[in-house]
Amino acid sequence: MDINNEISKLDWKREPYGLYAPIEYTLAAGGKRVRPQLAMIACQMFGGKDEDVLPAALALEVFHNFTLLHDDVMDKADVRRGRPTVHVKWDENTAILSGDQMLIEAYKLLSGVPADKLPKVLQLFNKMATEICEGQQYDVDFENQEQVAIEEYLKMIRLKTSVLLATALQIGAYIAGASEEQQEALYQFGINVGLAFQIQDDILDVWGDPATFGKAVGGDIGCNKKTFVYLEAMRQLGDGASKELHYWYNQILEDNTEKIATVKGIFEALGVRATCENVVEEYTQSALELLKDLPQNEATRKLRKLADKLNTRNS
């Protein structure tokens, strides 16, 4: 079953046009469809039927795109996947209301799972949705927080990024009839892969190849984003020695060239890149470990490949 094909079958040609056209626009932008694919792979691992998990897979993708839509309003981001964001193409009120409707559409899709599975799937989905909002709030809070501990940062990215991957896997496994232990193993696989993914993202922001990264290199540094790389550097420097980095991370500049070069220089003098890459490797290995006690089949192979790919990707 091709998930892109299933997404394109969703019908948004509905009145009022002003509510549904932005939803169609958002979902048509593409993306890797990682979350619905994880749900389907987890279901396949335990011999479940694609059509049983499909409603939840679609719900997860629509939900994910809802979070992007509202995040872009909150971040005042103008571009997403190479196209104007909804609040730029239409306006902010449209982005808020169409986003609300997308969240409701996610629940409508979700309610299509087999009725006997619905209560538990709904509960898992609600927990995940709540945690993502909490993660987003922590992310906002950190902007105004002088010091952020690495543990706090890890908690934030677990909530904001990992639980969606983890829950996609758990729901897929649950629908296929996997045991609690198997569901939990896949959930933790998703958590670890998500952490590795986000830290790799933070690394690529500093050392990514501008030709393949897709975003401008140094963007996080420019806007003083407290990434894993930054927090690790601060930790290594300790209270006294962190003054120069702290100084640069309090500047809002028109031209970030010098700032990015200087901060990158500090990171490199500390050897932070290797430390961070080791952390990505550790989370990836932890994820792969979790697959060992699960059925070994085509689905497991796909998950293993995915974890490796996230670890070594350059974009």
Add this chain to the structure above:
Amino acid sequence: MDINNEISKLDWKREPYGLYAPIEYTLAAGGKRVRPQLAMIACQMFGGKDEDVLPAALALEVFHNFTLLHDDVMDKADVRRGRPTVHVKWDENTAILSGDQMLIEAYKLLSGVPADKLPKVLQLFNKMATEICEGQQYDVDFENQEQVAIEEYLKMIRLKTSVLLATALQIGAYIAGASEEQQEALYQFGINVGLAFQIQDDILDVWGDPATFGKAVGGDIGCNKKTFVYLEAMRQLGDGASKELHYWYNQILEDNTEKIATVKGIFEALGVRATCENVVEEYTQSALELLKDLPQNEATRKLRKLADKLNTRNS
């Protein structure tokens, strides 16, 4: 069971504070709690248990307050129930994200209904939530639409206001085991009461007693809101004679005193007030008719009283 007491038992003292404090603030503002009460009354009418309908009743109230929170952002409204709105007290991003979480909390509450009732309750709730977003979109569309037919306006207020009352009643009845016909009668009662309520609101905006109305009289006229009163006047005037009213309804003025007096004068010359009051009376009577084939008990008496009260209210 006292619904205000049950609402106050919901615990929002959770981390991150920035996400949950605005939800607590919004729900603590009070309001008439009409929607949860309708769900509970409908459940009582058919001998259902309060605790079975309570999760849905709370979900309906939290959902309603979510719509108010996001509507206030979209309308840039500064005050709600005598207090600063969330986007004023905190900021716009907080209002968007806490609103999203409130919508998720509504679904969390809803999932507490008896498991065998969940699929249908979720389906009714999703349909209602979708229609309210559609109603909000039509309301926005009408601002930029030169002509709005009375039928279009009725459709908009049915979606934006009535379906929430109607669905609250239907869910309560369904949970108590009412038949499809009984659920449908209560649903239509809610639709008719909602229409009467909104048109009465439009009348009060023009002819309400400033001492009891709560809002500034003439507010809808001031902001060129195409209310039922205005649309009925335009309909009576016909294409040629509506020029003066049309002229005033295109002005944005600092001081609305003359505009409100003039427009009110046009309405009164046409006798629009009586026409509108007749429509309220008709919808109220249609609502009361629908109660006749239902069980006659304390719950039915409460609904009858509610319909009468909405028809004759002055605030």
